[in-house]
Amino acid sequence: MTTTLRPTGPIQQGADGAKSRVYDVCDNGRPVGAVEIGTDPGFGERAGVLRSLHIDESRRRRGRGTIAALAAEEVLRGWGCTQMTVAVPAEDTAGQGLATALGYAERSRNMVKTLPQTPPPLPDGVAARPMTDDEFAQWERDAITGYAQTWIDRGVPVEQAMRKAETSHGQNLPHGLATEGTHLHVLVHEDEVVGHVWVARHEMHPGMVVGYVFDVEVREEFRGRGYGRALMLQAERIALGAGDDRMGLHVLASNTPALRLYESLGYRTTQYNLAKTL
DSSP, X not given: OOEEEEESSOOEEOTTSOEEEEEEEEETTEEEEEEEEEEETTTEEEEEEEEEEEEOGGGOSSSHHHXXXXXXXXXXXXTTOSEEEEEEETTOHHHHHHHHHTTOEEEEEEEEEEOOSSOOOOOTTEEEEEOOHHHHHHHHHHHHHHHHHHHHXXXXXXXXXXXXXXXXXXXXXXXXXXXXXXXXXXXXXXXXXXXXXXXXXXXXXXXXXXXXXXXXXXXXXXXXXXXXXXHHHHHHHHHHHTTOSXXXXXXXXXXXXXXXXXXXXXXXXXXXXXXXEO
């Protein structure tokens, strides 16, 4: 048995600069599945993506998926990629096992919560309000570099991390506080701002539109006092007020306190995001 990849067409390039190409997975020249690879416009041209991998049911469990994934890595190395990522649905245990066997490590995960019909009350002693223009200007100065640093701290090259942060900010907040559907609120305790949360409607997965937490942070000197939970409750209040019945977010796998908080609030993992150095 000889398993190879055969292009089904030329390399495609989107308006965002991302490349992609689909290949047949072949055994002795006969198609037994398909694989799609590409580059991630969020991280730049050196960030490869395994977009999809499928082996026909009758041809599985014979190592073809492993060989096809390794061949896809070789193609992406030829494109100049230095890292490769793959997103695996939480229910796809076989896909998670394959990725782990190939040396991929969890980088982050997506999580979703079904919201209650009644907005949750905030704890006594705290209140929330929209950001002012001055508060937004101060937050925006640090938001891009701060977001990039979270990726740099986890091994993403500086150039790719800055590209990711700038792209995300530009796409999701193009008009600042005036961006349609955007809500940036601060949490206040005893007349002092202790943290902020950014919520907007977002298509988290194809066909799944949710109220999405793009950013939530408690100021360092106020951490450990329950304000993070209060901010997440405020995020739910914002989403419900906008007519959303689900809340979504993205969290880095290394952020254990945040993961525990979200799980305690009823969030469930919908997707694992894995990465590997090529």
